[in-house]
Amino acid sequence: MGLKEKILTKSIYAFHLSSGSCNNCDIEILDCLTPRYDIERFGIVLVGSVKHADVLFCTGSANRLCIPRIKKLYEMMPKPGFVVAWGACGSSRGMFKDSYNTGLPLDEIIPVDLYIPGCPPKPEAVIAGLIKLTDKINGKIRR
Amino acid sequence: MLSRRITNGRGSRSCLVKDSSVTVTVEKPHVAVTDRRNGHRNLNRNQAERHRMHMKPLEYIFLFLIYPGFLFSATMGLLVGWVDRKVTARLQWRVGPPWYQNFIDVAKLLLYKETLIPKGASRAVFLGMPALCLSGATLASTIVLVVTGEPDKGFIGDIIVIAYLLMIPSLALMLGGFSSANPLASLGASREMKLMLSYELPFILSLIVPVIKSGGAIRLGDIIIKQQNSAPFITSASGAISFLVMLLCFQAKLGHIPFDMAEAETEIISGPAIDYSGRALGMFKLAKAVLVFAAPVFIMSLFLGGIRFNSDYILTGVLEYIMILVLMIVIKNTNPRIRIDQAMRFFWGPVSGLSLISVILAYLGH
Numbered sequence: 001m002g003l004k005e006k007i008l009t010k011s012i013y014a015f016h017l018s019s020g021s022c023n024n025c026d027i028e029i030l031d032c033l034t035p036r037y038d039i040e041r042f043g044i045v046l047v048g049s050v051k052h053a054d055v056l057f058c059t060g061s062a063n064r065l066c067i068p069r070i071k072k073l074y075e076m077m078p079k080p081g082f083v084v085a086w087g088a089c090g091s092s093r094g095m096f097k098d099s100y101n102t103g104l105p106l107d108e109i110i111p112v113d114l115y116i117p118g119c120p121p122k123p124e125a126v127i128a129g130l131i132k133l134t135d136k137i138n139g140k141i142r143r
Numbered sequence: 144m145l146s147r148r149i150t151n152g153r154g155s156r157s158c159l160v161k162d163s164s165v166t167v168t169v170e171k172p173h174v175a176v177t178d179r180r181n182g183h184r185n186l187n188r189n190q191a192e193r194h195r196m197h198m199k200p201l202e203y204i205f206l207f208l209i210y211p212g213f214l215f216s217a218t219m220g221l222l223v224g225w226v227d228r229k230v231t232a233r234l235q236w237r238v239g240p241p242w243y244q245n246f247i248d249v250a251k252l253l254l255y256k257e258t259l260i261p262k263g264a265s266r267a268v269f270l271g272m273p274a275l276c277l278s279g280a281t282l283a284s285t286i287v288l289v290v291t292g293e294p295d296k297g298f299i300g301d302i303i304v305i306a307y308l309l310m311i312p313s314l315a316l317m318l319g320g321f322s323s324a325n326p327l328a329s330l331g332a333s334r335e336m337k338l339m340l341s342y343e344l345p346f347i348l349s350l351i352v353p354v355i356k357s358g359g360a361i362r363l364g365d366i367i368i369k370q371q372n373s374a375p376f377i378t379s380a381s382g383a384i385s386f387l388v389m390l391l392c393f394q395a396k397l398g399h400i401p402f403d404m405a406e407a408e409t410e411i412i413s414g415p416a417i418d419y420s421g422r423a424l425g426m427f428k429l430a431k432a433v434l435v436f437a438a439p440v441f442i443m444s445l446f447l448g449g450i451r452f453n454s455d456y457i458l459t460g461v462l463e464y465i466m467i468l469v470l471m472i473v474i475k476n477t478n479p480r481i482r483i484d485q486a487m488r489f490f491w492g493p494v495s496g497l498s499l500i501s502v503i504l505a506y507l508g509h
Contacts, residue, residue, distance in 0.1 A: 004255055011247040038237040040228075043244050048412035051259060051420040054251075078257035078420040 008054070008080065009134040011043045015053035015077070019070055019106075021060030024120040025087040029057055037123040044130065055082045055133070061089035061096040062106045074110040082113045082133060091115040211288035213281045213433075220432030221245040223468060227435070230472045245432070252425030261418045263324035272319035273419070273426035279311025280430040284437035287363070291440055291449045294364035294371075302363050305441065306350060309396065312430050313339050316405075319427075320415025331414020334483050335405035338395055341490035342402075346392040348498035349385035353445045355505040356382065363444055370448035377446040381504035386446040388498045390467075393438045394474060395486070397431070401478040402486055410480075439467040 018026055032039045033046060047053055050073050062070060074083070085106050088094035096102045106112060113136060116129040206212055224245045232239025260266055283305055290297040313335055320332030354361060356376050357369040376382030395402035406414035416427055443449055443463060450460035481489070 007247050007251045008255060011244070011251045035236040038232070038239075040232065040240055041238050043240055043247060048408050049417045051418055052413070052416075052424060054256075076259070078259055080255065 005138045009137050012054050012130070013045050013047045013052055014055045014057050015047055015050045015073075017050075017056050017058050017070065017073055019058060019060040019066035020063040020102075021087070021089060025059035025090070028120040028123065028126070029059070029086075032123045032126050037127065039127065039130070042127075042130070050076050051078060053077050053081065055084055057084050057086050058090050058106055058112075059086045061093045061099075061102045062104065062109060063101045064103060067104065067109055070106070070109055082137070083110055084114045084116060084129070084133065085112045086116055087121055088117060088119040091117055094119065206289060207281065207285050211292065212285040216281060216284040216288065216433045216436055217429050220429070220434075220436035221249060223436045224432050226468065227472050227475075230469060231476055234473070234476045249425050249428055249432075252420075252428065253422055256421040256425075258421030258423055259418075261324055264418070265322045268318060268322035270423060272315040272322065273423040273430070276312045276315035276319070277426045277430040277433070279308055279315065280433040280437070283308035283311075284433050284440075287437050287441045287444065290363045290367070291444050292452065294367040294449065297362050297364040300361050302350065302354065302361050302366070305363065306347065309434075309441075310339070310343070312434060313396065315430075316415045316427065319419070319423075320417075323415075323418040325418045327411045328415050328417045331405050331407075331411050331417070335415060337483050338402060338405055338486060341487040342392045342395040345388050345490055345494045345498045346396070348495065348502055349388040349392065350445070352376070352381050352385040352498075352501050352505045355502070367444050367449040371451065375446060375448040379505075380509045381501040382446055384497055384501035384504070386442070388494055388501070389442055389445065390471065390474075391494060392490075393442065394471060395490070397435055397438060397471075399471060400475040401481055403480055404483050404486065407480060439464050439471070442467060 014029075016026065016029055029046070031037065032044075050056075054077075056074065056077060058070070060066070074081075085091045089096060090106050093099075093102050093105050114129055114133045116126055118125050121129070208214065222242070222245075225240070225242050228244065229239040229242075258270075260269060286297070286301055286305055286308070290301065317332040317335045317339075320328040320335070353366050353376055356379070357366045360366055360369065370376060377386050398406055404410075406416060411417075416424060419427060440450070443460070447463055450464065451457065452460075
């Protein structure tokens with residue numbers, strides 16, 4: 001684990017990208033920032049602009065209108081950047097798998113580094129998932 | 144202080160910003176005395192001059208880049224930024240980040256992240272403004288810190304130069320926002336401009352009070368020495384009022400919360416900085432850190448007699464510094480963001496009125 005990995009894993013600015021979610025996962029993102037879980041302890045901050053971001057938190061089932069926007073936002077994120085598919089919909093379209101409106105799962109639109117399952121995922125699951133993301137950046141987990 | 148300087152014989156041509164573009168009137172009176180006492184009697188003036196010109200640039204570069212300029216101010220600024228985040232977290236009943244968090248954040252932005260230039264942006268202005276912002280903030284902080292350390296350094300009118308230099312970071316942020324071809328950035332920049340128009344008047348008025356009280360001295364060092372010989376200005380009525388006004392003006396200058404409408408995170412997504420990434424964003428963050436570190440020092444040297452670096456006073460100096468800093472953080476954490484028109488009304492109405500009253504009181508000798 002070199003200096004670069006150490007720095008990249010200790011300071012994660014997250015951008016919240018909601019693509020047609022039911023707002024449940026979005027509430028859980030804010031839940032992680034509350035005093036009980038406080039992920040700012042690990043240097044994770046929610047930023048408003050995608051140009052400041054290191055990680056995209058993608059919630060929702062990626063519906064048709066959102067697909068070009070998801071691609072654009074992914075391209076606008078300065079690299080190195082990572083993508084987290086958040087919740088059942090983000091990971092696999094969940095119950096909207098056969099819907100007319102959700103043609104592709106998120107990981108066929110942009111490269112996804114981490115899946116956090118759950119509907120919505122609990123903050124504990126999120127923290128466990130983010131530790132897996134740091135392991136992946138450090139090269140401990142191969143894809 | 145004076146006697147020490149005489150013995151090291153560097154002369155009092157202590158014009159700090161000579162190598163920048165600022166034109167400065169240089170104070171000369173003790174040069175001759177200094178040199179003569181040190182046995183430089185044989186050197187004629189030209190030789191002494193040449194000697195100084197030869198020695199000075201390196202010293203200025205050291206002052207500007209290492210101590211107490213860029214390296215020191217930025218390090219302390221990032222630590223002070225951590226105090227800010229930690230106190231905020233504790234006020235919200237959270238744990239908060241570790242002390243090295245800001246260093247990691249800035250290192251990440253400066254070393255490893257990509258710098259993107261938006262389509263339609265003016266490249267030179269977009270990339271030049273963060274550097275201008277950082278150098279302006281560092282220069283202001285260097286002058287303030289050098290004069291605080293040795294009050295007989297500095298030059299005539301340095302207080303005016305500092306007042307102008309403190310405007311440069313806001314101006315640079317504004318121009319950077321306008322150049323980035325983003326509507327939200329333009330909105331933020333125009334708000335920053337209106338905010339500047341509103342806080343500059345009370346800022347200058349409350350800057351005049353220490354000048355009047357120290358008998359018309361426009362050297363920061365003279366103001367500090369005057370306070371150290373008698374009482375600090377905050378103990379008088381006019382000093383206390385203008386201290387309060389100055390605190391509010393710095394709150395707006397630093398973009399802290401009641402007046403953070405220019406970079407409102409939740410509303411216009413960090414305003415002028417919205418399209419900045421990587422190194423450019425890191426420079427803006429460093430400039431902010433430097434300013435956050437230098438602001439309480441500047442306020443202290445104007446109203447509390449600066450920090451004295453000897454064993455009797457250093458503790459009170461540091462405690463005063465921490466108190467001002469925490470006061471600013473608490474103001475930041477216990478207030479909602481106000482609108483730009485409310486801010487203008489606030490600064491041009493009650494705050495300007497208060498600072499005018501304090502100027503009049505200072506004239507009357509209170």
